[in-house]
Amino acid sequence: MMKQKDKLKISILVWNLSTNDGYIRASLLQKSLIQLGYEVEILGFLFGKELYAAIPPNTKLQAREGANYPKFFKSIGELIKRIDGDIIYAIKPQPASYGVALLKKLYTRRPVIVDIDDWEMSWHGGDSWQYRPTLKQFARDLLKSNGALRSPYHPLYLKWMEALINQADAVTVHNQFLQQRFGGTFVPNGKDTSLFDPSRYDSNASRNRYGLSGYKILMFPGAPRPYKGLEDILMALEKINQSDLKLVIVGGSPYDDYDRQLQQQWGRWMIKLPKFSADVMPDVVAAADIVVVPQRDTPETRAQFPLKITDGMAMAKPVLSTKVGDIPNILGGTGYLAAPGSPEEIAEQIQLIFQDLDAANERGKRARQRCIEKYSLEAMASSLKSVIARL
Structure with missing residues (x-):
């Protein structure tokens, strides 16, 4: 059930607030949603030492430390408690944004939108990428402290997230290629044309x-x-x-x-x-x-x-x-x-x-x-x- 209050609140989740990989799109969506009269918060993880340099000073954000698994589970738990929007808007089908949004949806039933502004698997070979390790390699990837599967953005997890896109209540994309691949509503990359004037x-x-x-x-x-x-x-x-x-x-x-x-x-x-x-x-x-x-x-x-x-x-x-x-x-x-x-x-x-x-x-x-x-x-x-x- 939605909470009864004056303003609908939207929680935007960004997988990594240490780079421009998601924050810029999130900030544009935030400005547009505020124009529509919604209350909007941005939350996410830091997979670097500090916030992305282009984030203006005094920007209100909620950030938790990004880390490898299993330590990352603790950060996810902390962030999930902080998400209190009536709608959850995940930027990119990343485990640290969309995955967290789906977890929150599991026990709150709050609707989830996923925004796709890149084909994440294209960085790893696209549809041809496969993970077929030997049993020994799988054990190393999973159990060693620096094992590949300890990384929250391993392509295996990205592939899983793409397979779960149909679990979102709505999908937004910003170009024809992504719309043909994932469906959804076209929401362009807007520009603040009063600032850029x-x-x-x-x-x-x-x-x-x-x-x-x-x-x-x-x-x-x-x-x-x-x-x-x-x-x-x-x-x-x-x-x-x-x-x-x-x-x-x-x-x-x-x-x-x-x-x-x-x-x-x-x-x-x-x-x-x-x-x-x-x-x-x-x-x-x-x-x-x-x-x-x-x-x-x-x-x-x-x-x-x-x-x-x-x-x-x-x-x-x-x-x-x-x-x-x-x-x-x-x-x-x-x-x-x-x-x-x-x-x-x-x-x-x-x-x-x-x-x-x-x-x-x-x-x-x-x-x-x-x-x-x-x-x-x-x-x-x-x-x-x-x-x-x-x-």
Whole structure:
């Protein structure tokens, strides 16, 4: 039974609050649900030493220590006691979010929504992945202190979670690939278009603030990974060979030293900026001439809705991306597209943009209008309203 009170409360569960892997989507959903008049809390685990750096200071969260099994069971028990929403919204079909939500549902009967913003198994080979250990290997994986099955995010558990998606009362997804695979309601990755509003920022002042004056800036406002195609941008810059063209990477990689590898090979074309909290990012993006999202074509990228695209769209910047997954549909003719993995085509598009920057900026203005209509928090809230109403 739902509790009788003025405001319906929704508990959003994030499997790992130490990275952007879930928190950003959770915070967008939280803002949209608050717009609809719900009370919303975010809870989750820390599988790192501290909270994800882009979480704004003073954000109210409930976090418990993430750990390997069996120690993790204690953290799960502590978090479950804290979940008091009328509806539980799990971000990703991870054991530490969706698994916890299903446990809570078992004895409270509270409805559960699972949000799928990535095909988690795509990182492990997708449908072809299988766990077929020998008895001896299984015993090692399960019983040794560093055994593979002690990890709460082992692919075996992810596969189990995917098989349990039909136990959710509702499913939300953010692109066509995921909707075809898992069903559910399309809820786009919204953008706070009142925060990401170019009229509130001065591009020249931003360039001065971040040491970018005098350059033509291609900005990638995210964490570098090999599938994100930054090498293709850097090869394009090498091909164009203009010393004032720079790729600015904001934040670096929390996962590995890939950005350092890029720096070693392509340092002359790169400028690295530190991590910034989410509320400062529009001021950083204001310094860009072009926002670049050069995704390569992989099973992982086909399942993604890159948030960096709507950073650029909302800030009315020319967006240069690739023909992968939903990206052409997201831009809807308001950006610039190249074939994935093609530095030659990317170089052509960069030169095309800078040859007529006024025309490119006009296209950027159309991108902002499209973002407001289709990818704003308000558009997100509209989709969510129907999901919650059905529950």
